[in-house]
Amino acid sequence: MPKNKKPQGGRPAKNFDPSYAKGGSKGGPARAGSSKPGSRSEGHRGYRPEADAPRKERWSRDERVSTGRAPHRSERDGRDERAPRSFDRNDRPARSYDRDDRAPRTNDRNDRAPRSFDRNDRPARSFDRNDRNDRPARSYDRDDRAPRTNDRNDRAPRSFDRNDRNDRPARSFDRNDRPARSYDRDDRAPRTNDRNDRPARSFDRNDRPARSFDRNDRPARSFDRDDRAPRSNDRNDRPARSFDRDDRAPRSFDRNDRNDRPTRSYDRNDRNDRPARSFDRNDRNDRPARSFDRPDRPTRSYDRDDRAPRRDFDRPGFKESSGRRDSSFYPAKDQGNRHAKTDDVVLERLEAQAIQATDADGVSFADLGLGGNVVAALRQLGAESPFPIQAATIPVVLEGRDVLGRGKTGSGKTIAFGAPTVERLMKLWAESGKAGGKRQMGRKPRALILAPTRELALQIDRTVQPIAQSVGLFTTQIYGGVPQQRQVGALQRGVDIVIGTPGRIEDLIEQRRLDLSEVVITVLDEADHMCDLGFLEPVQRIIRHTANGGQKLLFSATLDKGVAALVDEFLVDPAVHEVAGEDQASSTIEHRVFVIGNHEKRDIVAELANREGKTLVFSRTRAFAEDLTGHLEDYGIRAVALHGDLNQSRRTRNLQQLTSGRVNVLVATDVAARGIHVDDIDLVIQADAPDEYKTYLHRSGRTGRAGKTGQVVTLIPRNRQRRMVELLDRAEIDVDFVDMRLGDDFAGELERGTAAAVAIESLDAAADAVDVVELDDVVEIIEVEETIEIVETVSVAADEEFAG
């Protein structure tokens, strides 16, 4: 296998960048087509960069650096941003002139000149950080407003400039500051607002006082400055702040639970304590430890004054005498096999009734108890007949029972809870005698579906909304990152099912714009994740706002004992369902681990992603997701990013670009790990290995959905092999580790895997035809090459059979 296939010098191989193959002038790609105005402007609605002109050729890394650019583009949000940038290049010569001495350059900036006139403070500015300096200076000016308004006039042109490419350089400069900024993360929010759109800025304007307050924070940054005295005063504020932090503890005091938290989080520093926490943490060692946690639970629930009474009054299943609920969640030792008619499966101490996949055969949605309208809506969605998990849970949900549902990724959980939720709402409505009425203004929601990410909430709504609509119910999405006006408006008009993320929902509850008191069905998708640190408490608070005694449905592919905190407080005698035989051996996903040198990681990701099908790349941090995206683009691979540093419209757009096929590569943080469904992702690359086996399963689950095949490649450094083995062990996945380095044949390695899959499939088919091979026996023991050989042999035999 040839090493060092790649040419030296950081320049991509020709076959890596199709645009180079087409020629183009030396010294950078041609700037052809830059004369077209209007439609090329990113600010315009119908802006479509590649619609009219052939794709622009890219600058290599060296070219970028040589012209004063960062090695990677600073904006990675998609093509739309890119074209504008190339416009900048026309200005380049001028700029590079300026480059020789920096001071003139800054003067050259259109913005700077006017400003400097307004202010006497110039030098100070230039001393400080590029952007930041402007701000302090400005706030100095605050004393006299007139100049400011003058400044404002300057702004207008600026925003015009925005459409114009000239503004871009400024932005990219900001970007370069990122690392520094990330330290200042507390200030992020305001900044992001600035970035989102200029109007936001003008808002800031009105808030000037606020800004000046911010300034007090700035001095901290300006630490570098010589003026220590004033700052140190400011610094005194800092301690104050941190004292505020300490107030949090008291705050949490209000919460009986909270008291546990601080303790825990302190423990956190100590790895050894993890096992104790254990709920979700998936260190191997945790699992046994968890059972030890158990004794704590009763204590906790005693802490809650609310809990006991609630259950007493509202919960039919509550047994006062025993003081314990009647629940199948914890296996009762003396109870024997309670679910005799089906198989018992105990996983993570969570006992589930397992439905056999074959039990769903021949069953229709109508058989499960869904009404005609809902069935028709499901058919419209492409769901003709129920998947196993749906067959298992729909009847139970319709009974009104609490349900814990576990079905592997891509097995149809959304419909499993969505359809019966709608149906049951209708039934309850009919029972209350209100059915058939018109939509009442301002009626309160009666069902709530919670999801961990905005994208997932949106996606759930896309499934549930048509089902609800088919029976005249309304849904609305309540999630952050977008103006709340529309959401509030929808609530005021009257909504039956609210689908959203915890933050905004709690926000609207506090604003009294969302009233959950009539919510009788609450669904938690990715329920185990919703019980993770940071999610659990908001979720608990939200559920406490729902009607007492309401039905609760918890779903996840990795549902485990981690949800005990919620089960204990909110569920009564939940039915636990999963699909039998859904182990990884039955999966359609092929897994492999490449052991690599970390320094080659980005290039290897590029090699792997340089292919036809849709590829999803996972990174641990937002910054690396950005970095990777840029790197891929430098290779000529179209890629967009998805992570929490992007504003919501970009997040939505970038995900949509993958869905629509406008790009083939999405680089995401774990925001995309769970639940997100994109058709035909056939390769998942884990550029950073996950820490949790559950994360591994969910990330992998973005491919191989609904029975399709997919591949997962995880890149790890050598020193991570043992951890990875343990993680995979935990996930019950068998994987070969392969040492790979940059010159190796990555595409071939992937194909090799595919060949094995194809071979096994063919073998299966051939075995059916010939009826001589016990497939399971064979597959267990053979290597890929042997498989192929056997397939050939069997195929020949099959041919002969057919011939004869």
Place this chain on the structure above:
DNA sequence: AAAAAAT
């Protein structure tokens, strides 16, 4: 570390 509300 990321996600989830703004400010």
